[in-house]
Amino acid sequence: MVKKAISVRGLTKRFGDLVAVDGISFDVENGEIFGFLGPNGAGKTTTINILVTIMKPTSGEAFVAGYNVLEDPVKVRERIGVVFQDNTVDRNLTGWENLYIHGLIYGLKGEELRRKIEESLEFAELTKFRDVPVKNYSGGMVRRLEIARALMHKPEVLFLDEPTIGLDPHTRARIWEYIRRLREEGGVTIFMTTHYMDEAEKLCDRVAIIDHGKIVAIGSPDELKSNLGGDILYVKVSDRTISLKEFAEEILEEGTALSYKLLGDTLAFKVRSASKAIPLVFRVADSMNVTIEEIKYAQPSLGDVFLHYTGRELRDEEGDWKEMARMRIAVRRRR
Numbered sequence: 001m002v003k004k005a006i007s008v009r010g011l012t013k014r015f016g017d018l019v020a021v022d023g024i025s026f027d028v029e030n031g032e033i034f035g036f037l038g039p040n041g042a043g044k045t046t047t048i049n050i051l052v053t054i055m056k057p058t059s060g061e062a063f064v065a066g067y068n069v070l071e072d073p074v075k076v077r078e079r080i081g082v083v084f085q086d087n088t089v090d091r092n093l094t095g096w097e098n099l100y101i102h103g104l105i106y107g108l109k110g111e112e113l114r115r116k117i118e119e120s121l122e123f124a125e126l127t128k129f130r131d132v133p134v135k136n137y138s139g140g141m142v143r144r145l146e147i148a149r150a151l152m153h154k155p156e157v158l159f160l161d162e163p164t165i166g167l168d169p170h171t172r173a174r175i176w177e178y179i180r181r182l183r184e185e186g187g188v189t190i191f192m193t194t195h196y197m198d199e200a201e202k203l204c205d206r207v208a209i210i211d212h213g214k215i216v217a218i219g220s221p222d223e224l225k226s227n228l229g230g231d232i233l234y235v236k237v238s239d240r241t242i243s244l245k246e247f248a249e250e251i252l253e254e255g256t257a258l259s260y261k262l263l264g265d266t267l268a269f270k271v272r273s274a275s276k277a278i279p280l281v282f283r284v285a286d287s288m289n290v291t292i293e294e295i296k297y298a299q300p301s302l303g304d305v306f307l308h309y310t311g312r313e314l315r316d317e318e319g320d321w322k323e324m325a326r327m328r329i330a331v332r333r334r335r
């Protein structure tokens with residue numbers, strides 16, 4: 001049997017009464033970019049901490065690169081790279097010096113170490129800034145240095161905990177590019193956490209949505225969206241003698257739509273297939289003397305998937321990066 005990059009069975013972590021990770025099971029294939037998507041406090045970092053062997057689970061099993069995290073932690077550590085949620089590079093040292101120390105820790109030396117440092121700087125596009133203290137780097141540069149450092153010993157599996165948290169949209173897009181290159185050029189398996197919907201959608205081959213310590217959905221972003229059962233059809237009505245509700249109920253009765261919501265003068269229908277539903281909607285409109293002004297449809301987003309499984313919205317995308325940056329500063333001050 002070919003070993004999986006990561007295999008997790010019934011993993012649970014309790015902190016007193018709080019169940020931070022609640023009996024989760026999943027596999028990550030070799031070469032996959034796998035995303036753990038969930039809101040603050042969902043249990044993402046706790047799961048990573050267990051997988052990278054710095055925290056023991058309360059129960060359950062986990063294998064990384066073929067080794068049991070509890071029985072063979074050293075073998076696991078030799079085969080993984082980790083980028084923690086909070087940056088851990090030394091801000092007073094230069095980029096080069098940070099990589100040098102990390103290389104020494106992993107037993108690299110002499111020419112090989114120097115060559116690895118150059119390669120890492122180049123890959124992270126930081127060669128020009130090699131001798132600049134990290135405290136003068138931008139947030140995106142620090143994150144790229146962290147990732148480059150985690151790659152120096154050629155890990156089979158790379159763990160990235162919120163790789164783009166607190167970064168502006170442009171820098172986030174650059175880091176995504178960088179992560180894609182890792183997989184394409186190095187064949188590294190990537191396990192990453194995020195609470196950004198767009199990040200999971202654009203970057204990950206498969207996503208597990210985690211909420212209150214439980215995996216509520218798992219699959220490719222496309223699968224998850226189509227599992228919701230089709231498309232959303234927006235029908236804007238301009239002229240009618242009956243109420244929108246009557247019109248909508250008639251469409252439901254015909255079996256054309258699964259459900260609907262009223263949004264002003266527009267009806268949003270959940271349908272199995274928009275292309276099949278559209279002609280039927282026109283037919284019903286005709287028979288009820290309703291004039292349709294505009295009709296359009298959309299696939300559900302990962303946000304709709306999250307809403308469907310949890311009944312709550314996961315705040316999305318780029319709007320909250322400034323707030324996240326503020327939160328991180330607040331957290332640092334409290335320490």
Ligand SMILES: Nc1ncnc2c1ncn2[C@@H]1O[C@H](COP(=O)(O)OP(=O)(O)OP(=O)(O)O)[C@@H](O)[C@H]1O
Nearest residue numbers: 015020038039040041042043044045046047085195
């Ligand atoms: N060492 C600890 N002791 C007690 N509770 C903890 C500890 N670590 C985490 N928790 C709690 O476990 C839950 C899961 O935390 P975790 O850090 O795994 O969430 P997360 O999904 O990474 O969230 P975020 O998006 O904020 O990083 C939270 O309620 C957190 O407060």
Ligand SMILES: [Mg+2]
Nearest residue numbers: 044045046085
């Ligand atoms: Mg976290």
